[in-house]
Amino acid sequence: MxxxxxxxxxxxxxxxxxxxxxxxxxxxxxxxxxxxxxxxxxxxxxxxxxxxxxxxxxxxxxxxxxxxxNVIACAIEDKPGGLHRLLKLFADLDVSIEYMYSFFERHLEKAVIIIRVEDPEEAIQILRKGGAELLKAEQIYAA
Amino acid sequence: MLIWDKTAETMPRDRLRKVQFDRLKHILGYASEKVPFYRESLKRHGITPRSLTSMDDLSLIPFTNKADMQASYPYDMFAIPLEDVVRIHSSSGTTGKPTVVGYSRNDLNVWSDLIARLLTAGGVTRKDIVQIAFGYGLFTGGFGLHYGVEKIGATVIPVSSGNTDRQLMIMKDFHSTALVCTPSYALYLSEALEEAHMRPEDLRLRVGLFGAEPWTENMRREIEKKLRISATDNYGLSEVMGPGVSMECLCKNGMHINEDHFIAEIIDPETGNVLPYGETGELVITTLTKEAIPVIRYRTRDIASLIDTPCDCGRTFIRMTKPQGRTDDMLIIRGVNVFPSQIETVLIEIEETDPHYQLVITREGAMDELEIRVEVNESFFSDEMKKMREIEEKIRQKVRNALGISAHIKLVEPKSIERSIGKAKRVIDMRAFHQGAP
CATH class of the missing domain: 3.30.2130.10 (VC0802-like)
Known part of the structure; x- marks a missing residue:
């Protein structure tokens, strides 16, 4: 992931x-x-x-x-509130983000947020529990 | 610990002072009789051998400067006729005209004897096989060390400098046990050894005697670890003889000055006043026994301090620290004396950077600004800006603690600061453009 x-x-x-x-x-x-x-x-x-x-x-x-x-890539809806729902998962558990940036993925028709955190494994657990759409490395590289 | 000349090297201090004083009076008389330069300068200051009442009067004698040596080119400082000169060496002349130095038969005997002391202090015995990778030629290093090795009865391999592959081959096949070269070349050889997939176990090297350029304790540790040897430092300059003015013993806490042949003083480079032991300033050397070129109170332009606490090796000669810089390198930034080598020392202690740096000094209005460009080390490069700023801040603080002035730290890409084989371009002083050439 x-x-x-x-x-x-x-x-x-x-x-x-x-x-x-x-x-x-x-x-x-x-x-x-x-x-x-x-x-x-x-x-x-x-x-x-x-x-x-x-x-x-x-x-x-x-x-x-x-x-x-290693960074994490999450796909979010390209709509108002899409990013907010993702960030809330981190904020609720008091996990800080070192930095992030984004791009639009035309095949998925979604925005992809690249996130750098201290402990990627922990962040992946949080995102999974929260129902976020994590992208595999291949999905990013192949597109 | 072995000592080559126990009588001289462990002489009680009071007797040594007497030897020095007698020899000083002799050399003053000799120099003023034989060398017009000294005759005039001593006369101008009213100095005669008889006018000296104690060693304290040494401070009344005028200095000899590099410029005086250069003005005497080639032979005007010689105190003996050329037919009695048996060897000539010369400085490289990178800072103007070369300085030509001559040696009488007796000068060469004394020199090899002092090199024998140097080698013994560094752990060399007659059983050793000594590979000399100093250049043989006008430079005093090669021939200077050579005859000392022969004097103690060790085996000398006069490889001279360069051709690293051949150095390594000879080192391995000829079973060299001691290496003589510059510290930077020793480090280079240790890296070449790794690249040639050789290990220190493949060699019989046990000691290294390195000199002719300044080096740091960190370099010593690295050389000792990589070559598995004990490394000692030694000091000298061609104007007063060459290597053998002072040398480290195995205690490795400063270089013993051969005080029966040289008087060392530390002066304030600005005022010329003599400073007490322990204080840092310019090293001044007087030769006591040189026949071909007696040198009186020569300003070496090397910055060091003298240590007079007893040494565990038993030698009674005082020691000098490694030269910490050159008076010519001294920068005055916001009124503070700064030596580039001080900044190097700071950087060596910081593992996140390589000690490759460049100083850029500018003037904003009336204020000097110091920028230190430092190469980042790839293993510490972080994708997080926060961590990079922490490295900058760490350097800034350490520089401020060491120099007492604040500097702007600029991290630059590895290998972006120009490497030159000889003297690195460490300082860019832009103030000169505003003030007119210095």
């Missing part, structure tokens, strides 16, 4: 992001979702891609500093 996320350390300088997308294009890797956290000096790019292992190898070879981590 966990999805592999690739995080990349990037200095804030012109052209650095383009180098990342260039590596991925060359390896024919599709980006499914992306988020960027930044300070004035550096940023952390988080990516969900269709071929995580190949992406890690290629990016490392290109000299990027990389961290692999």
């Amino acid at each position: 966990q999805v592999k996320q690739i995080s990349i350390f990037v200095e804030n300088r012109a052209g650095r992001l383009e180098e990342i997308s260039g590596v991925l294009e060359k390896e024919n890797i599709n980006i499914r979702a992306l988020s960027l956290a930044d300070t004035s000096d550096f940023g952390i790019i988080r990516l969900i891609v269709n071929k995580p292992d190949a992406a890690v190898t290629a990016l490392r070879e290109a000299g990027f500093t990389i961290r692999e981590s």
Whole structure:
């Protein structure tokens, strides 16, 4: 139930992001979702891609500093209140979310929320009990 | 623990002071008689051997600077005719004209004797096979160590520097038990050993004597662990002789200065005042026995302090700390003296970063700003911004504690700071552009 996320350390300088997308294009890797956290000096790019292992190898070879981590992907109704129902499951049990981001999945016709928590196993239990729709890694990569 | 020259190296302090004083008076007379530079500078300050009443008068004698040595290029500092000079060495000349140094027959005898002390202090005996990976040539390291090894009757392998594969092959096949080179090359060899799928057990190496550049305790631990040896430091500079001015014993708590041949002082680099033992400042050295080039109160530009507490090894010679920087490297930021090596020391203690850094100093209005660029270490890179900010904050705090000034910490990608084989470009001082060239 966990999805592999690739995080990349990037200095804030012109052209650095383009180098990342260039590596991925060359390896024919599709980006499914992306988020960027930044300070004035550096940023952390988080990516969900269709071929995580190949992406890690290629990016490392290109000299990027990389961290692999596991995140959870939940499908929610793309309607008012959809996200709220999901977040309430965490809030009720006082589980904090490190960060999250989202994208629209056209095959499922749903929004997908990527969630990073301290303890993914615990979060999966909570989400299951609450009836959330967890997506398998293959569902994310294959689409 | 073994001592090469017990009589000299364990001489009671009061007797040593007398030896030093007698030799100082002799060398002053000798230098002013034979070298015009000293004749004039001593005369200008009214110094004669007779005017010295005690060792405290040493502080009245004028300093000799690097520039004085350079101005004497090539032979003006020589106190003996060239026909009596049996060897010439020279500095690299990276900071201007090279400094040419000569040795009489007796200078070479003394030098090998001091190297014999150095080797013995580091644990080398006549049974050892010593691989010298210092360059043989104008640099004092190779030939300097070479004759000391022969003097103690050990076996010397004069490989000289470079060709790492061959170094490893010789080390293994010739059963080298001692390694002489720069600490950074020792570390490089240990990495090459791993890459060649060799283990320290495949070698018979037991001791390493490393010098000619500054290194840290962390580097020592790493070299000792990777090569499974005991590593000691030694110090010297070509202007006063070369390696053998001071050396660590196996207690590894500072380098004993061969005080029967050299007087060491620590001065405030700004005022020139002599500082007491324990205080950090610029190391000044006077040679007491050199014939070809006597050197009086030479400002080494190395920053160190002197330790006069007794050492467990039994040697009575005082010790000096590892040089902590160079006076030429000293930066004044917001009125505080800062040495780049202090920042390196801080970074080495922080496991989340590699000790690759660059200092950028700018001026905003009247205020100096220090930015420290530090390479992140991939094993500590986190996808959580919070954790990355914690690393920055940790560095900021430790730098503030160590230097007393705050700095902006900028994390940069690994290997993004330029590596140069020689002197790394550690400091970018942008203030120079505003103030006119320094």
